[in-house]
Every structure is written in structure tokens, then in C-alpha cells.
Amino acid sequence: MSPATLLAGVILAALVFYALFAGADFGGGIWDLLATGPRRQAQRELVERAIGPIWEANHVWLILVVVLLFTGFPAAFAAVTTTLFVPLTALLLGIVLRGAAFTFRTYDEPRDAVQARWGLLFSGSSVIAPLLLGASVGALASGRLRVAPDGTPLSPPGAWLGAFPAAVGIFASALFAFLAAVYLTVEARGALQEDFRRRALLSGAAVFVAAAAAALLSWSDAPLVFHGLTGRPWSLPLHAATAAAALTAFGALWVRRFRLARLAAAAQVALIVLGWGASQYPYLVVPDVTLAAAAPRATLVPLLWALAAGALTLFPSLWLLFRVFKGRRAGPGARL
Amino acid sequence: MTDLSAARWLFGSSLAFHILFAAVGVAMPLLMVLAEWWARRTGSAVHLELARRWAKGTAILFAVGAVSGTVISFELGLLWPRFMAFAGPLVGMPFSLEGFAFFAEAIFLGIYLYGWERVSPRLHLASGAVVAASGALSAFFVTLANAWMNHPAGFDLVLGRPTALRPLDAMFPPGWAHEVVHVLLSSYAATGLAVAGIHAWFLRRSPGHPFHRAALAIALAVGGTASLLQPLSGDLSAREVAVNQPVKLAAMEGQFATRTHAPLHLGGLPDVATRTVPWSLEIPSGLSLLAFHDPAAEVRGLDAFPRSSWPDPLKVHLAFQVMVGAGTAIAALALAALALAVRRRALPVHPRFLLAVALAGPLGFVALEAGWLVTEWGRQPFTIWGVMRTADAVTPVAHLSAPFWIFIVLYLFLAATTALLLWRQILHAPPPPAEEGRP
Numbered sequence: 048m049s050p051a052t053l054l055a056g057v058i059l060a061a062l063v064f065y066a067l068f069a070g071a072d073f074g075g076g077i078w079d080l081l082a083t084g085p086r087r088q089a090q091r092e093l094v095e096r097a098i099g100p101i102w103e104a105n106h107v108w109l110i111l112v113v114v115l116l117f118t119g120f121p122a123a124f125a126a127v128t129t130t131l132f133v134p135l136t137a138l139l140l141g142i143v144l145r146g147a148a149f150t151f152r153t154y155d156e157p158r159d160a161v162q163a164r165w166g167l168l169f170s171g172s173s174v175i176a177p178l179l180l181g182a183s184v185g186a187l188a189s190g191r192l193r194v195a196p197d198g199t200p201l202s203p204p205g206a207w208l209g210a211f212p213a214a215v216g217i218f219a220s221a222l223f224a225f226l227a228a229v230y231l232t233v234e235a236r237g238a239l240q241e242d243f244r245r246r247a248l249l250s251g252a253a254v255f256v257a258a259a260a261a262a263l264l265s266w267s268d269a270p271l272v273f274h275g276l277t278g279r280p281w282s283l284p285l286h287a288a289t290a291a292a293a294l295t296a297f298g299a300l301w302v303r304r305f306r307l308a309r310l311a312a313a314a315q316v317a318l319i320v321l322g323w324g325a326s327q328y329p330y331l332v333v334p335d336v337t338l339a340a341a342a343p344r345a346t347l348v349p350l351l352w353a354l355a356a357g358a359l360t361l362f363p364s365l366w367l368l369f370r371v372f373k374g375r376r377a378g379p380g381a382r383l
Numbered sequence: 384m385t386d387l388s389a390a391r392w393l394f395g396s397s398l399a400f401h402i403l404f405a406a407v408g409v410a411m412p413l414l415m416v417l418a419e420w421w422a423r424r425t426g427s428a429v430h431l432e433l434a435r436r437w438a439k440g441t442a443i444l445f446a447v448g449a450v451s452g453t454v455i456s457f458e459l460g461l462l463w464p465r466f467m468a469f470a471g472p473l474v475g476m477p478f479s480l481e482g483f484a485f486f487a488e489a490i491f492l493g494i495y496l497y498g499w500e501r502v503s504p505r506l507h508l509a510s511g512a513v514v515a516a517s518g519a520l521s522a523f524f525v526t527l528a529n530a531w532m533n534h535p536a537g538f539d540l541v542l543g544r545p546t547a548l549r550p551l552d553a554m555f556p557p558g559w560a561h562e563v564v565h566v567l568l569s570s571y572a573a574t575g576l577a578v579a580g581i582h583a584w585f586l587r588r589s590p591g592h593p594f595h596r597a598a599l600a601i602a603l604a605v606g607g608t609a610s611l612l613q614p615l616s617g618d619l620s621a622r623e624v625a626v627n628q629p630v631k632l633a634a635m636e637g638q639f640a641t642r643t644h645a646p647l648h649l650g651g652l653p654d655v656a657t658r659t660v661p662w663s664l665e666i667p668s669g670l671s672l673l674a675f676h677d678p679a680a681e682v683r684g685l686d687a688f689p690r691s692s693w694p695d696p697l698k699v700h701l702a703f704q705v706m707v708g709a710g711t712a713i714a715a716l717a718l719a720a721l722a723l724a725v726r727r728r729a730l731p732v733h734p735r736f737l738l739a740v741a742l743a744g745p746l747g748f749v750a751l752e753a754g755w756l757v758t759e760w761g762r763q764p765f766t767i768w769g770v771m772r773t774a775d776a777v778t779p780v781a782h783l784s785a786p787f788w789i790f791i792v793l794y795l796f797l798a799a800t801t802a803l804l805l806w807r808q809i810l811h812a813p814p815p816p817a818e819e820g821r822p
Contacts, residue, residue, distance in 0.1 A: 100497035103449055103489040111482045113456045117467050118475020125468040128460030132780045139457050140793065143450040147797055150446035151804055154439060198468055199779055342472035345548040350479060357483035364490045371494055371501055 050348055051341035054119040055331075057354055059324040061112045063317045067226070068105035070219075070316065072098045074227025076145060076173020077220065078246060079166065089239055091166065094227075097234050099153060100372045104365070106146065118350055122198060122340040123331040129200045130192040130332070134179045134207055141176035144168055174220065181219025185212035185261070188323065189269040190333040211261065211268035218257035222316060225250040229296065229312040232305040234373075240305070247300050247308070251293070271333050275326025285325070289318040387774055389783035390462045393790055395759070397454050399752060400794045404448030405525075406751060408488070409518040409567065410574030410605065411441040415495075416511035417601050423504055429593045435499070437578075437598075440805055442496050447801055449489065454790070462783070466766050466776035469545060473537055473553040474528040481524035487517035519567060526566045530559040533758065534627050535767050558627050561620040562758075568609045568616050569754060573747030575606015576713055580744020583737040590732065600730045603740070606747065607717035614714050617707075618673070625674035628768065629683045630692065631761035634699040636670050637663065638684045645670040645682035650704060653696035658686075660700070694763045702756040709750035716743050 048056075075094040082090040117124040128135060152165035186192055186207035193201040228247035235243050265273040276282060292315035299308035329338045341347065384392070415437040422430035460467050491513040498507055531537075537553025538545035579602035586595040625632045632638070637653035637660040638645055647670045651663020668678035675682070685693050716739060723731035766773040 100493040103446065104486060104493055106449065106453070107482065107486045107489050110453060110456055110485060111479075113460075114475065114478045114482050117460060117471035118479055119472075121468040121471035124460050124471060125464035128457070128464050128467075129778055129780055132461055132778070135457060135461060136786050139454050140789070142453055143793065143797075146446055146450040147800070150443055151800060154443050154808065155804060198464065204780065342475070343548050346472035346475060346550050349550055350476060353476060353479055357480065357486075361483060361486050364487060368490045368493055371498055 049338075050344055050351060051119070051338045052329075053351060054115065054341070054347055055324075055328075055338055057351070058112055058115050058119070059321065061108050061115065062324070063320045065105070065108035065112065066223075066316050066320050067313055068101070069108060070177070070223040071227045071230050072102045072105055073145070073173045073177045073220075074223035074225070075231070076149075076170045077177075077224045078227055078231070078243075080170030080174055081246075084242065086239055086242055090242060093231060093235055093239060093243075095149075095153065097231060098149075101368060102146070102149065104368060106142075109142075115350075115354075119342050119347060120331055120336075120338070120340060121342060123336045125198045126192070126194040126200070126332045126336050127187065129198070130194060130202060131183050131186060131207055133204055134183045134186070138176055138179040138183065141172040141179060145172040145176055148172065177220040177223050178216040181216035182207065182212040184219070184323070185209075185215030185269070187332055188215075188272045188327055189265075190271055191268075192332055192335075194332065194335045196335075209268060211264040214257065214261040214264050218254070218261045221250055221253040221257045222319065225254050226312055226316055229300065229305075229308050232300070233309050244300055244303065244305075247312075248297070251297055251300070255293075269333075271330065272323075272326050275328070276322065279326070281325065285318065285322050289315060289322065292318060384784045384787075386781055386783045387777050389787045390777045391773065393783065393787040394458055394462050396787075396791060396794060397451065397458055398755070398759075400798070401448065401451040401455055402751065402755060403748060404444050404451060405522065406570035406748070407441075407444045407574050408448045409522045409570040411437065411444065411578075412492070412495075412511060412515035412518055413571070414575070414578060414601055414605060415441055416508065416515050417605070418597070419508055419511060421597075421601075423508060427597070429597050433594060433597050433601075436808070438496055439808055442492070443801060443804055443808075445488075445492060447797055449485075451794075451797075452485075461780075462778055463766065463776045464778050466771060469771060469776075470531075470767060472548055473535075473545060473550060474531050476550045476554050477524040477527040481521050484517045484520040484524060488514055488521060491517070522567055522570060523563050526563045527554055527556075527559055529758070530562045531556045532767055533562070533631075533762055534558050535770050540770060558620075558623045561616070561623045565613070565616045565620050565754070568613045569747070569751045571609035572606050572613055572710075572713060573751045575602050575604075575609060576716075576740075576747040577606075577744050578602035579606055580741045583740035583744075586732060587734060587737045587741065590734075596730060596732070599732075599740075603717075603720055603730075606713075607720050610710070610713045610717040610747070611721070613710055617710065622674060622676070625682070628761070630685065630688045631694065631699070631758075632674060633683060633685045633687075634694040634696040634761050635703040635757060636682075637696050637700045638670060638682055639686060639696075641681065641684040641687045643671065643679050643681045644668040645674075645680075645684075647673060648700070651700070653700045655693075655696065692764060692769075694761050699757055699761045702753045702760060706750045706753035706757060709746040709753065713743055713746050713750070716740065 075098045079091050079094050082088075113124075116127070148165045148168035152162055152169055155162045155165060186209070189209065189211050191202065191206050191209060193206075195201055225247060228243050228250055231243040232240055232247060262273075262276070265276070276286075292311050296308050296311035296315055299305070299311055327333060331337060331340070415434050418430045418437060419434035421427060422434060491510040494502060494510040495507065495514055498510065502510070531553055534556045535553075536556040537549040537551070539547045579599055582595045582598040582602060586592060586599060589595070621632070624635070634653075636645075637648045637651060639653075639658035644667065646668065647666040648660045648663040649666065651660040653660045670682055671680040672678045674680065685696065720731055720736070720740075723733070723736060762768050764772050764774065766776045
């Protein structure tokens with residue numbers, strides 16, 4: 048395996064982690080916006096408790112993706128940032144407002160009307176950010192973004208708008224909402240747990256519908272990805288594994304085996320992100336930028352070693368973080 | 384507003400906004416950990432309460448720093464894609480390592496902020512120490528990338544493209560050590576002084592208040608020490624700039640002519656048309672002495688360089704004067720604090736001294752922002768000194784004034800909210816315990 052392919056694999060792995068962790072944080076924000084019923088306040092408090100200690104660490108996966116992209120694939124980074132200028136700038140606004148509003152809400156005292164407005168800003172931007180993130184990914188995969196060999200964008204600033212990117216945006220939002228609801232069933236108790244079980248089942252159905260819509264649209268709108276998803280030797284086993292994970296998650300939710308559901312939902316999301324990456328291989332920006340446009344070996348090899356060393360500090364730290372706040376013995380009620 | 388100037392204004396305001404929070408993110412965890420360490424050592428309830436309150440402030444400021452830093456990482460590509468296409472493979476190493484340092488900061492800050500009742504006191508304190516250390520490490524790595532822009536190294540330029548890349552040489556370009564030390568000290572000095580200023584203000588209103596006394600002692604110790612060391616670091620930096628970035632030094636000092644016995648211009652407004660510095664106080668041979676420690680040394684003026692590669696000496700000189708002025712003022716204040724503390728063998732709390740500390744509170748950040756402007760304006764018209772002009776680095780995307788105004792509104796909103804929230808924290812916080820001694 049060439050260093051460029053290996054680095055692309057690391058970037059894809061970082062995106063998987065981003066989806067599994069930060070994706071669920073965005074999903075939590077979506078459930079904050081959609082909180083209903085007699086336990087509305089309790090639902091919001093659960094979301095806040097669940098993501099408070101971890102969202103900043105989860106957010107760093109995105110920074111890592113950006114940094115690795117400009118270090119290892121500078122041409123792709125330039126192509127992505129110029130052709131996706133509008134959605135990425137809007138995504139940034141969403142990310143800034145989500146994080147800032149969440150923190151402001153957490154630390155604002157007393158709990159009054161101002162505080163409720165922070166909540167709305169937090170949850171609103173939690174809905175917008177995954178839509179834009181998904182739409183950007185959809186646009187990258189669809190082949191509608193064109194760049195010249197020197198990096199000059201050839202497509203107009205609005206080229207990212209389209210049915211397929213929109214479908215991927217909705218799919219990403221549904222997926223993150225589903226993931227968050229499943230995670231929250233593990234952390235909730237009693238009636239609250241039933242609330243999120245119902246939400247997980249409903250959003251799981253929405254994931255299915257959005258996935259079907261995106262797959263249908265990809266036939267005409269993203270032919271390369273469609274081909275990648277259907278015509279490769281690993282296509283069938285991958286889809287089978289994703290379907291098995293999805294069914295397991297549904298079944299486990301149905302019989303209220305929430306820890307199993309969490310594992311299966313996470314596997315499902317990981318397989319979806321991996322499937323997207325694999326179907327797009329070897330393109331970074333379809334169809335003009337491939338892995339061949341990588342940084343020189345002199346950059347990639349030390350970078351991969353640095354990543355290996357960094358992983359040795361990162362994963363034990365993450366393990367500690369999640370053991371403290373998400374482990375079996377970690378009950379509710381952390382005081383700030 | 385042209386797209387180039389909109390891009391520069393947008394990136395400049397993003398960085399000017401972010402570095403305030405970045406500096407706080409480096410230094411505030413140290414203050415917080417020192418307070419907790421003292422509390423654990425002595426059982427002081429006042430210090431424990433102080434650590435908790437400082438942690439809340441850190442949480443708010445760190446979150447704004449994290450999201451505004453994300454803006455920077457995207458804007459590198461959104462605004463300067465050609466710069467990143469050139470520089471990415473060369474400066475990617477420090478940025479990648481900074482990513483891991485940032486991970487450690489975020490992870491252990493999460494444990495620190497939410498783990499008061501969940502982890503053992505020892506693990507809690509250790510988590511805070513990791514946050515403080517990795518914050519410093521983040522600043523270290525990111526400053527390396529800036530040092531490379533000031534003095535690019537680690538590649539050969541062939542037909543305008545970098546070849547024979549040596550990323551490790553690029554990671555430690557000439558002058559990196561001076562810049563890193565200067566930036567780290569500025570973070571501790573600015574944050575320490577600002578925090579000391581706030582608590583000095585409250586101490587004036589309620590003299591002898593143990594909570595604010597404890598806070599003032601720690602903040603003043605950290606900020607004062609850094610403020611006293613900073614002039615030494617500045618002297619080393621200036622001598623490095625004189626050798627490695629002579630055109631920047633000429634602009635900083637308003638030195639138009641190459642000459643021996645070069646004078647030092649205090650104040651004044653460099654005038655490019657007449658090549659003079661009216662309204663300045665000239666100290667004969669001062670610049671030669673400062674830059675080379677030799678009154679007869681020859682200093683290269685702006686005339687030694689083509690006119691098309693001059694930075695604007697008016698802006699650079701003014702920013703430099705502001706930095707040196709503010710830095711000198713807080714160093715003098717730190718010296719006075721040290722003298723008073725040694726003589727009284729206690730924390731100085733004389734009302735006039737407290738007023739001086741309160742008034743000097745913002746000066747560290749003024750110096751920090753001005754110093755950042757010196758190094759950025761002083762590198763113009765290049766983004767990679769001598770290699771790539773800023774005008775050639777900018778994105779081909781048009782209508783950049785739109786995102787500029789959107790982000791300006793966003794930053795004003797975030798700044799106002801952060802200030803309000805910190806204020807409400809102070810107002811609504813429960814009164815601190817009145818006596819020491821309870822664990």
C-alpha cells in the first residue's frame with residue numbers, strides 16, 4: 048500500500064470517528080430542537096449532560112481531517128475549499144454557533160428566557176451543520192465540481208446545489224439523529240428511555256427512506272459513486288454487512304437491548320462512511336482530483352509516523368474520557 | 384473593497400479574534416491548576432473555590448477559542464488555497480502534531496470541567512496539568528508554522544514550485560526558538576495581567592477579600608514573571624529579526640537608509656515619500672546597539688531592498704511602538720510588584736498599586752495583538768517571505784466582502800456575549816467562603 052493510500056485511509060478513519068462521535072453530538076442538538084411532550088425539559092437536560100464533557104474532543108476529529116487533507120493532499124484541499132466555498136463557509140458559521148451557543152447555554156445563569164434562546168441557536172445550528180456537511184460530501188462525490196489541473200475552479204459557485212447533494216445532506220442529518228437517539232437510550236432511564244427508543248425507531252426509518260432516495264438519485268446524479276456502490280467485488284458483502292448492522296440495531300431497539308443497539312448503530316454508521324470512501328476510491332474530488340495528487344513521499348512518510356505516535360497518546364486519552372463519562376458506572380449528575 | 388483586501392481583512396480579523404482566546408487557552412489552565420494544587424496541598428477552601436470559578440471562565444473562553452480556531456483552519460483553504468497548496472506539505476507536520484495536542488487539551492479539559500465529583504483528586508489535578516501542558520504545546524507547534532512563513536526553509540524552489548522537501552527542516556526554520564518563546568511568554572503575561580487586573584479591581588471594592596487576594600497572588604506571579612522575562616526574549620527576537628528578516632527590522636524601526644551608527648526612533652510616523660520619521664525621538668546609534676549590540680554596526684535600511692518588497696513602515700513601526708510601549712509598562716509594573724512584595728514580604732494590596740494593576744490589565748493583550756501585527760504586516764507583501772506574495776496566494780472565489788461582513792458581525796456578537804457571560808458569572812456566583820482552613 049502506498050503512503051498516499053495509507054494516509055487516505057487514516058483520513059477516512061478520522062471521518063468515521065467524526066461521524067460516530069461528533070455526528071451524534073449534532074444529532075443530540077437535533078433532538079434538543081425536536082424535544083416534545085411532558086418530558087421535554089428532561090430530554091433537553093439529558094442531551095446536555097450527554098454531550099457536555101465530550102463534544103469539544105469529538106470536534107477535533109474534523110480539525111484533524113482538515114489538517115491531514117492540506118498536508119497530504121494539498122491540491123485536493125485547494126479544490127475542495129474553492130469549489131465548496133459557500134457551503135463550507137456556512138458550515139463554519141453553523142459549527143461556531145453550535146459550539147458557542149451550547150457553552151453559553153451551559154454556563155449562563157440564571158435559567159431564563161435568554162438561556163432558552165441559546166438553546167434554540169444551539170439546536171438550530173445542530174440541524175444546519177449536518178445538512179451542509181452531507182451536501183458537501185454529496186457534491187464531492189457527484190462529479191459536479193470541476194477544477195483545472197492548476198486548481199482553478201471551473202464550475203460556478205452554486206455547482207454544489209443539486210438533488211443528490213441535498214439527499215445526502217438529509218441522509219446525514221437523519222443518520223446523526225438516529226445515532227444520537229440510540230446512544231441516548233443507553234444513558235436514559237424509565238420513561239425518558241422509552242422516549243428515545245421511539246425516536247431511534249422513527250429516525251431509523253427516516254434513515255432508510257433517505258438512503259433509498261440518495262441511492263436512486265446517485266444512479267443519474269453521481270454515476271461514479273453508483274458504480275462504486277454496485278459494481279465492485281466488495282459491494283455486495285459491504286451492503287450485506289451494513290444491512291445486517293441496521294437490522295440488528297432495529298431488532299435490539301425493539302427488544303430493548305440498548306447496549307447492543309448502540310454497538311450495531313455505530314457499526315452501521317461506520318460501514319456507511321467506509322462504503323462512501325471505498326466507492327469513491329481513488330477519487331478525492333470526482334472526477335478531477337485523485338490520490339495521485341498527493342504530497343511528496345518526503346512529507347507523507349514522516350507524517351504517517353507522527354500519526355502513529357500521536358495515536359499512542361490519543362486513544363488511551365479517549366478511552367479514559369469515555370470511561371469516566373460513558374462507562375457502566377458513570378451515573379448521571381455531573382456537577383459543573 | 385477588493386477581494387484581496389476583503390480576504391486579508393477577513394483572515395486578519397479571524398486571527399485577531401482567535402489569538403485572544405488561544406492565549407487564554409494556553410495560560411488560564413496553568414492559573415487554574417496552580418490554584419487547585421495549592422488547595423490540595425494546604426486544604427484551602429478559598430483556593431478550591433478559585434480553581435472552580437477559574438475553570439468555568441476557562442470553559443467559556445476555551446469553547447470560543449476552539450470554534451474560532453476551526454474557522455482559521457478552514458479559512459486557510461477558503462481564502463488562501465494557493466498558499467496552502469504550496470505550504471501544506473511543508474508546514475503540515477507541526478499542524479498535525481498540534482492536532483494531537485489539541486485533542487489532549489479538549490479531552491482532559493472535559494475531564495477537568497465535568498469530573499470534579501467523578502475522578503480522584505489526583506487524576507483531576509493531573510488532568511488540569513495535561514491541559515496546561517498541551518495548551519503550551521499547541522501554541523508551540525502553531526508558532527512553528529508562522530516562523531516558517533517568516534523564514535521559509537526545508538525545500539528548494541524550482542520554477543516557482545517547492546522540490547526536495549525536507550519537512551523536518553521546515554518544521555524548525557531559522558528563528559523558530561525566539562518566536563516560540565516570545566509567543567508563549569506573551570500568552571502568560573497577557574492572560575496573567577488581565578486576570579490580575581480583574582481581581583485587583585474587585586479587591587479595591589472589598590479590601591482584604593481572601594478569594595480575590597488568592598486570585599491576585601497567583602495571576603500576578605504568573606503574569607508578572609512572564610512580563611519580566613519578555614523584554615529579554617524581545618531583545619533576542621529583535622537580534623534574530625535583524626539577521627534573518629532585515630527588511631522587517633527596517634520597517635519596525637522606520638530605518639530607511641542603510642548605515643552604521645543607526646539611530647533608534649522612538650515614536651514618530653515613518654513617511655515613505657520623504658524617507659524620514661517625523662515626530663520621533665532619535666537615540667544616536669540606538670538601533671545598531673540594540674540589533675547587534677555594537678554602536679558601530681551597519682543596519683540595512685529599507686533602501687537595501689527593492690521598493691516592491693517593502694512592508695508599510697508606518698503600520699509596522701506604529702504596531703511595534705505600541706507593543707514595546709505596552710510591554711515596557713507591564714514589565715515596569717511587574718518589577719514594582721516584585722519590589723513591593725519583597726519589601727513587605729506579602730502580597731502588595733495598597734489601593735494605588737491595585738488601581739495600577741487594574742488599569743494595566745488590558746495592556747498585555749494590547750501588546751500581544753500589536754506584536755502579532757508587527758510580524759504579519761512586517762512580512763508583507765509576502766505571505767511566504769521572499770517566495771509567495773499575498774496577492775498570489777488569494778482564492779479565485781469572488782465577492783469575499785460578503786463573508787467578511789458576516790464574520791465581523793459574528794465576532795462582535797461572540798465577543799459581547801463572552802464578556803457578558805463572564806460578567807454574569809462573577810455577579811451571580813455564590814459568595815466565596817470567608818475563612819481559610821476547611822478542606
